[in-house]
Amino acid sequence: DAGVTQSPTHLIKTRGQQVTLRCSPKSGHDTVSWYQQALGQGPQFIFQYYEEEERQRGNFPDRFSGHQFPNYSSELNVNALLLGDSALYLCASSLAWVQGRKKDTQYFGPGTRLTVL
Amino acid sequence: AQKVTQAQTEISVVEKEDVTLDCVYETRDTTYYLFWYKQPPSGELVFLIRRNSFDEQNEISGRYSWNFQKSTSSFNFTITASQVVDSAVYFCALSEAMGGSQGNLIFGKGTKLSVKP
Numbered sequence: 001d002a003g004v005t006q007s008p009t010h011l012i013k014t015r016g017q018q019v020t021l022r023c024s025p026k027s028g029h030d031t032v033s034w035y036q037q038a039l040g041q042g043p044q045f046i047f048q049y050y051e052e053e054e055r056q057r058g059n060f061p062d063r064f065s066g067h068q069f070p071n072y073s074s075e076l077n078v079n080a081l082l083l084g085d086s087a088l089y090l091c092a093s094s095l096a097w098v099q100g101r102k103k104d105t106q107y108f109g110p111g112t113r114l115t116v117l
Numbered sequence: 118a119q120k121v122t123q124a125q126t127e128i129s130v131v132e133k134e135d136v137t138l139d140c141v142y143e144t145r146d147t148t149y150y151l152f153w154y155k156q157p158p159s160g161e162l163v164f165l166i167r168r169n170s171f172d173e174q175n176e177i178s179g180r181y182s183w184n185f186q187k188s189t190s191s192f193n194f195t196i197t198a199s200q201v202v203d204s205a206v207y208f209c210a211l212s213e214a215m216g217g218s219q220g221n222l223i224f225g226k227g228t229k230l231s232v233k234p
Contacts, residue, residue, distance in 0.1 A: 033221065042121075042208055042224030043162070056221055088160055092222075106222060108154070108162035 002027050004093050004109035012115045013081050021076040021112045025093030031055075032074040033106060034066060037088040049074055050096060078114075086116045119144045121211050123225035130199055131233050138194045138228045140209030146170075151185065151192045152210040152222065162208070168192065199232045206230070 005024045013019050025032050031050045035043035045058035049068035068074045072093075078085055092106035120143040130136045142151065153165040166176065168185050176183050180197045196203055206229045210222040 035222075040226075042210075042226050043222070045221035045223070048221060058221060090162060092162075105152075105164060105167050107164055110159060110161040113160070 004029075004091055004107055006089075006091050006109040006112050008112060009110070010113045010115075012117060014117050015081055015083060017081050017116075018077065018079045019081060019114060021078075021089050021091075021114070022073065023076070023091030023093075023109060024073045025091075026107050029093035029095045029107070030072050031094045031096050031104060032068055032072065033092045033094070034074070034076045035090040035092065035108075036060070037090055037111070039087070043090055046076070081116045083116050086114060088113050119146075119149075119211055119213065119223050121209050121223055121225035123207075123209055123228050125228045126226070127229045127231070129231045129233065132201060133198050134232075135195060135197050136199050136230065136232075138196075138207050138209075138230070140192045140194065140225060142190050142192065142209070142211045144211060144213065146213045148213075150212045152212070153183065153192075153194050154208045154210060154224075155205045156208060156227070157205045165194075196230075199230075201232050201234055204230060204232045 004026050007022045033048040034046040037043040046060050046064055047057040048055050052068045063079045065077045088111045090111045091109045094104040094106045122141045149170045151168045154162040156162050166183055173185050182195045184193045206227040208224050208227045210224045212222050
């Protein structure tokens with residue numbers, strides 16, 4: 001049973017550049033959430049995608065955008081990178097419905113470590 | 118506003134000692150979910166347990182046990198007979214229930230547990 005996968009593992013960018021991170025959900029899951037984890041902090045919610053639409057959004061600027069594809073995989077895009085965007089970006093997947101009941105514990109991938117210089 | 122507080126930043130114990138990780142939460146919701154995740158040095162968040170606000174029954178899973186007390190808004194986690202492999206950062210998290218579904222996760226800052234041989 002394949003878990004959540006993310007690519008790339010590490011990424012180094014310079015200020016002002018744009019970056020795209022990718023996530024494939026756990027087999028059978030249809031919902032993808034993205035989190036940003038700064039060093040020494042807990043993860044912070046960026047947004048969640050279900051049925052190819054953004055369903056919830058945390059307190060992040062419009063420079064952060066995303067997309068979900070028909071196969072449920074997802075991308076996180078960050079434009080005009082700032083030094084403060086350096087962090088571990090975590091993707092989590094979940095299943096919205098199981099046998100008519102909502103059942104959506106989030107399972108996390110290994111993350112993408114983004115460094116902005 | 119929802120908030121999770123993990124007052125213990127770091128804990129160091131010797132193998133086979135018991136250790137309790139504290140978690141205190143704040144929410145105005147009557148229906149919510151509580152979680153514990155483990156983050157080893159590899160970075161991936163590993164799901165340990167989920168509790169909904171209506172289920173105050175304590176749970177034991179092997180060496181792990183959880184004590185949920187709504188009266189004190191606490192959801193503490195105890196590891197019995199700790200092992201070196203338990204060394205990791207442990208996060209407590211809270212989510213509101215949106216129509217019975219789990220909303221975005223709100224994490225505490227984590228407690229770094231070091232178990233020395």
